[in-house]
Amino acid sequence: MTTLAAARVDTGDTAWLLAATALVLLMTPGLALFYGGMVRTKSVLNMLMMSFVSIALVTVVWLAAGYSLAFGDDAFGGLIGTLDHAGMAGLGPDSVRGTVPTLLFATFQLTFAIITAALVTGAIADRAKFAAWLVFVPVWALLVYVPVAHWVWGPGGWILTELGALDFAGGLPVEIVSGASGLALCLVLGPRLGFKKDAMRPHNLPMVMLGAGLLWFGWFGFNAGSALGANGLAAAAFLNTLAAGSTGLLGWLFVEQRRDGHPTTLGAASGAVAGLVAITPSCGSVSLLGALAVGLAAGVVCSYAVGWKFRLNYDDSLDVVGVHLVGGVIGTLLIGVFAVEEMTGGPEGLLYGGGLTQLGRQLAAVVVVAVYAFGVTYGIGRLLDRTIGFRADEEHEHTGLDLTVHAETAYDHGVLGHGAPVSASVLPSAQKVKPQE
Template sequence: MTLAAAHANTGDTAWLLAATALVLLMTPGLALFYGGMVRTKSVLNMLMMSFVSIALVTVVWLAGGYSLAFGDDVAGGLIGGLDHAGMAGLGPDSVHGTVPTLLFATFQLTFAIITAALISGAIADRAKFGAWLVFVPVWALLVYVPVAHWVWGPGGWILDRLGALDFAGGLPVEITSGASGLALCLVLGPRLGFKKDAMRPHNLPMVMLGAGLLWFGWFGFNAGSALGANGLAAAAFLNTLAAGCTGLLGWLFVEQKRDGHPTTLGAASGAVAGLVAITPSCGSVSLLGALAVGLAAGVVCSYAVGWKFKLNYDDSLDVVGVHLVGGVIGTLLIGVFAVNTMTGGPQGLLYGGGLAQLGRQLAAVAVVAVYAFGVTFGIGKLLDKVIGLRADEDHEHTGLDLTVHAETAYDHGVLGHGAPVSAHSVLSHQKVKPQA
């Protein structure tokens, strides 16, 4: 559509510009959140896995990812075409709804970026950085892009044929990242010392700062998905705040009852769990529904993060327990709490809609989770065979900051005192060569 046919609305455009910046900020926020949760020897590696995802996904998205996700459908609801590869035909006058198409494409890009970065938390402390550089663009094209088309793209089968609802990314973002994280951590195997050594977060203030930045950015994530400065954006904004609060309180309640201590890590994790769950449902449920969704996620996810010890999969930073489980909760509860004043039609079980919408949500969750897990497992196995995914044992033991990046976040964390020392001298002292 060109300017001759429609004009971009300046208010909507201004809001989406701000929302896009907010969502992009979420990835550095995630880097701090994850960085604080790992041990001192892998802080920089964790930060780098998030930051490099910004660059890798952006290149893939501009080259063809956007066109495949949001171009006109060419394969029965499965994928878009390549008419806009390299952003062809999308000049400054092109309009998507009431906003410039280039802005809409950039907004959607920020979603793709953080989804890829989320997966890194499941494989913290033990993945080769060079393998991550290959994995991210391949995964973005084979997993994120098709699912985004199914859910949001023109002619996508989940949107147009199944009729499942997902306002801001429970399926393409939360469930794909969680299921993919599970697949990749199974391919890699557990960290050295898993279930034996203490692997506590090294910097809880950093975790809280990261969680705060994520919460701040999440308003752009959810309210921005209204694609306009309107009442729906306001409702999604309030629902996001409410669910984050009840998620936090729910997690702390479980910690107090189970462990006798409400923790800062629990507060940060609970807020994120509530925000994850409200992501798909913020444009479908009332304020009361949002409070219930957040509370359910905070309580259930606080137990789900412990499943890895019982089932013996090392999801390092609880991507499965928070993002997969929280995403499933939020997507399914649309079928319970959806109200027609928000959706414009479909209603959930509690509002007279019967089981039909819940069934649609369940089908969408199952297909996306299985697809993301299966394709990611295949990608991981192939990369592991060709170039190797797992860091060498001595590199993992020493720490990936030193062996991969020839840097350390804290000098005293390496040599045991505060004397300044160059990365080169530390490497020589440790007799470990950097690896990609």
């Protein structure tokens, strides 16, 4: 590294962002366990694979063009960046962004793009073609995630510079985009076989709790890492993250106890995630009191929102809409209520004398991002469904995608435990019974 570049790099900030990047990447395997435990035994490996393959697909796309389009100099009225850094051109070890190496900043932002794609899988669990997912992710990352990331965080992005909406760590590009995209895809694919008729309970709640714990652990890198430095703002975001996750968990359990008479482990995990989702955009804008309120609101509202799919007849398998879309909307809007000047450096929320101005900006950003993500994702999904097919074959779905797609099973005792016997036509060749010679 040259002397000039070395002088601009803060080793403390760099060390913290290295750790935060690893934490955020860990969230995707954590999400895989969280989702994997929530599905039935016959498709758990497929659920894990959809998250893990997202790491590889998004990484390639991000390095090829995604980073440059999202964080390159603005090329078109705040809508998208340039391709000047396609293939990471010009971003060697001497390049610095702020007080950290540009390559580290780019990698940190990559981990956000990865988990956003992986989050969408929860809405289409048990019924999506794996091959179609491999095609969908690169196209979706470039057409949906990358533009929104530029709007919110990129140089000259219109939401940041023109609208003035605040989003510290990803309520818009991550939570609302994943939730709206998940809603679009579950409408494209239609409901699972037996939706609203068969019991579709989580097959492994300890796995769900482990996944939720890893998500919570990684979320500290997600939120506090977004300060891009080892400083007081990072510390405040860290504490706000812990506080909101806690009140989200308690709020969800309160609703379960009052409504159903039983606080559940699934409810505890879901409530913590709901609180963490809501604090993501607001952790760098609200005080500790505001963080407690944001988390509690998300825990209570999201616990009701997950039931909307039964009334409205959309099969959001693992509640991506009810938790991530709704939680993201709550957290983004409440910035306009609870934002404090000591955190934002200027804008204040309704309760702190800021009037309705900031709330209006937040609402406008939510509507535009949600509509854009839903519309473009629906178009991509419909195109793939009409060409290569996005919905798994009925026989494959009935048997389970683990065996029919990946030729594996998570549990030996679970292979034939769901419905009719397995047809020989869907068994991998190695498992077909050969006649005796």
